[in-house]
Amino acid sequence: xxxxxxxxxxxxxxxxxxxxxxxxxxxxxxxxxxxxxxxxxxxxxxxxxxxxxxxxxxxxxxxxxxxxxxxxxxxxxxxxxxxxxxxxxxxxxxxxxxxxxxxxxxxxxxxxxxxxxxxxxxxxxxxxxxxxxxxxxxxxxxxxxxxxxxxxxxxxxxxxxxxxxxxxxxxxxxxxxxxxxxxxxxxxxxxxxxxxxxxxxxxxxxxxxxxxxxxxxxxxxxxxxxxxxxxxxxxxxxxxxxxxxxxxxxxxxxxxxxxxxxxxxxxxxxxxxxxxxxxxxxxxxxxxxxxxxxxxxxxxxxxxxxxxxxxxxxxxxxxxxxxxxxxxxxxxxxxxxxxxxxxxxxxxxxxxxxxxxxxxxxxxxxxxxxxxxxxxxxxxxxxxxxxxxxxxxxxxxxxxxxxxxxxxxxxxxxxxxxxxxxxxxxxxxxxxxxxxxxxxxxxxxxxxxxxxxxxxxxxxxxxxxxxxxxxxxxxxxxxxxxxxxxxxxxxxxxxxxxxxxxxxxxxxxxxxxxxxxxxxxxxxxxxxxxxxxxx
Amino acid sequence: xxxxxxxxxxxxxxxxxxxxxxxxxxxxxxxxxxxxxxxxxxxxxxxxxxxxxxxxxxxxxxxxxxxxxxxxxxxxxxxxxxxxxxx
Numbered sequence: 001x002x003x004x005x006x007x008x009x010x011x012x013x014x015x016x017x018x019x020x021x022x023x024x025x026x027x028x029x030x031x032x033x034x035x036x037x038x039x040x041x042x043x044x045x046x047x048x049x050x051x052x053x054x055x056x057x058x059x060x061x062x063x064x065x066x067x068x069x070x071x072x073x074x075x076x077x078x079x080x081x082x083x084x085x086x087x088x089x090x091x092x093x094x095x096x097x098x099x100x101x102x103x104x105x106x107x108x109x110x111x112x113x114x115x116x117x118x119x120x121x122x123x124x125x126x127x128x129x130x131x132x133x134x135x136x137x138x139x140x141x142x143x144x145x146x147x148x149x150x151x152x153x154x155x156x157x158x159x160x161x162x163x164x165x166x167x168x169x170x171x172x173x174x175x176x177x178x179x180x181x182x183x184x185x186x187x188x189x190x191x192x193x194x195x196x197x198x199x200x201x202x203x204x205x206x207x208x209x210x211x212x213x214x215x216x217x218x219x220x221x222x223x224x225x226x227x228x229x230x231x232x233x234x235x236x237x238x239x240x241x242x243x244x245x246x247x248x249x250x251x252x253x254x255x256x257x258x259x260x261x262x263x264x265x266x267x268x269x270x271x272x273x274x275x276x277x278x279x280x281x282x283x284x285x286x287x288x289x290x291x292x293x294x295x296x297x298x299x300x301x302x303x304x305x306x307x308x309x310x311x312x313x314x315x316x317x318x319x320x321x322x323x324x325x326x327x328x329x330x331x332x333x334x335x336x337x338x339x340x341x342x343x344x345x346x347x348x349x350x351x352x353x354x355x356x357x358x359x360x361x362x363x364x365x366x367x368x369x370x371x372x373x374x375x376x377x378x379x380x381x382x383x384x385x386x387x388x389x390x391x392x393x394x395x396x397x398x399x400x401x402x403x404x405x406x407x408x409x410x411x412x413x414x415x416x417x418x419x420x421x422x423x424x425x426x427x428x429x430x431x432x433x434x435x436x437x438x439x440x441x442x443x444x445x446x447x448x449x450x451x452x453x454x455x456x457x458x459x460x461x462x463x464x465x466x467x468x469x470x471x472x473x474x475x476x477x478x479x480x481x482x483x484x485x486x487x488x489x490x491x492x493x494x495x496x497x498x499x500x501x502x503x504x505x506x507x508x509x510x511x512x513x514x515x516x517x518x519x520x521x522x523x524x525x526x527x528x529x530x531x532x533x534x535x
Numbered sequence: 536x537x538x539x540x541x542x543x544x545x546x547x548x549x550x551x552x553x554x555x556x557x558x559x560x561x562x563x564x565x566x567x568x569x570x571x572x573x574x575x576x577x578x579x580x581x582x583x584x585x586x587x588x589x590x591x592x593x594x595x596x597x598x599x600x601x602x603x604x605x606x607x608x609x610x611x612x613x614x615x616x617x618x619x620x621x622x
Binding site for chain 2: 227239248252
């Protein structure tokens with residue numbers, strides 16, 4: 001008896017019969033409608049947990065991260081001198097300071113000014129401020145990570161709303177999934193191999209329950225990143241509507257992005273504020289600095305904390321007058337609008353900010369040790385597997401009914417889209433990595449070219465699935481993923497000097513780990529192709 | 536079916552947002568929470584209330600008009616104190 005059947009046996013008082021039957025109906029449809037978006041979010045987001053390591057593999061010209069780092073003020077002074085030389089009239093300069101795994105080198109960001117001047121290089125050696133020239137342009141792991149909430153080729157706001165809708169669907173699907181499975185732990189330990197469609201139901205139960213705590217936390221915390229965007233009424237009515245709104249903003253918030261005065265004034269030394277922040281927060285806790293209106297009488301220095309600890313108070317920000325070096329506020333930015341970030345002032349976070357910070361830190365997992373990072377990665381893939389098995393289960397159940405009544409076009413379309421989405425995306429990601437090695441190093445727009453490759457391959461996989469019988473398409477696409485993953489270490493060995501043998505001998509576990517993971521994936525997908533080929 | 540989907544999505548969003556607005560206005564007015572904190576907490580809680588209302592809309596066996604009556608009632612419960620305290 002399935003979960004749905006059990007629900008039908010209950011008292012008839014829900015929208016679709018008993019409580020569990022109503023919830024099973026809802027679970028099915030909220031799970032299916034945005035399944036492709038959720039699957040994409042889980043797969044790309046899972047790679048995000050290793051974005052620093054993937055960045056390293058995708059920039060083979062870069063040296064390993066330095067073991068010893070200078071003081072934050074030394075790295076900052078080098079970066080600001082470089083920015084002053086190459087982008088003197090910028091609207092703002094941003095510097096991520098090297099601080100271990102998450103940020104291995106000094107990274108620069110510039111909002112260009114009237115001249116449009118930009119520094120030629122955005123990565124500096126934190127030891128002496130030397131720019132890294134001749135490094136291939138790449139989206140790296142960061143592009144995969146960013147796609148899990150901003151998608152690609154569509155407007156940022158539209159993308160985040162779509163992902164937000166998918167997140168709400170996910171939340172509802174999780175709650176209804178627990179309600180549907182009255183005997184959830186019995187179901188969890190029930191796997192009936194060789195029972196055809198039952199395998200998919202059992203597989204769906206196993207992967208869902210195994211990752212359930214992770215999935216709840218990751219879904220709830222995903223909402224917290226865009227709290228005011230997804231639920232804007234309270235903040236809008238309080239701070240942006242009605243005659244009293246402006247007075248409330250002035251009363252509750254501090255100015256965050258000052259308008260430039262238009263008068264040139266030399267900046268004060270930033271070393272004093274950085275030393276002050278480092279002394280207060282501890283070693284390695286100064287994460288980044290931003291200079292708004294550099295060289296202007298209203299220049300402002302903003303220092304943000306590093307996000308590498310579980311209880312990191314990640315949103316704590318110190319603001320300084322960059323012309324005098326005087327601190328004028330400790331703020332907690334929490335409400336973003338289209339053109340400003342507003343923040344609450346105070347030396348300590350309020351409970352709500354502390355809670356939101358904790359959830360966001362849990363979501364991003366920057367604090368995680370390598371073992372915990374692998375658990376995050378595996379749990380993310382289990383989330384993807386949950387969405388995938390659920391979609392296949394939907395199609396299989398309808399295929400059983402169709403054996404009696406005939407298959408409709410919708411079922412045929414879903415069956416084929418399942419193949420293109422579920423097997424096509426890993427193929428596309430493997431192609432993204434291969435493009436990093438195969439595209440010419442000096443190709444203009446190279447980083448975008450890698451991402452175009454990913455989506456072109458995915459589109460090709462979808463077309464292949466649409467025009468092939470599903471059983472054959474599963475087998476062929478899984479085999480293609482296995483071959484692509486197995487090819488990655490080979491292509492790496494042929495196009496760089498950092499092949500697997502050398503990285504293993506050198507004990508370079510970041511590069512070796514990438515190649516070994518690709519080989520493990522190749523074995524897993526080869527097994528899937530073999531399984532899909534069985535009658 | 537379309538009415539249930541509409542009730543769960545738009546009706547649930549409107550009712551949960553109105554309740555959150557009312558709660559934020561009330562809590563900050565009587566001094567339980569500073570206004571920015573009340574806005575933040577109510578917004579976070581409102582999202583969960585929305586998910587809960589959406590589940591209830593699909594679970595409720597009552598006729599559509601009863602579902603809508605509850606949602607409108609909840610929205611008024613939130614909006615009326617907010618109107619009195621906010622504007």
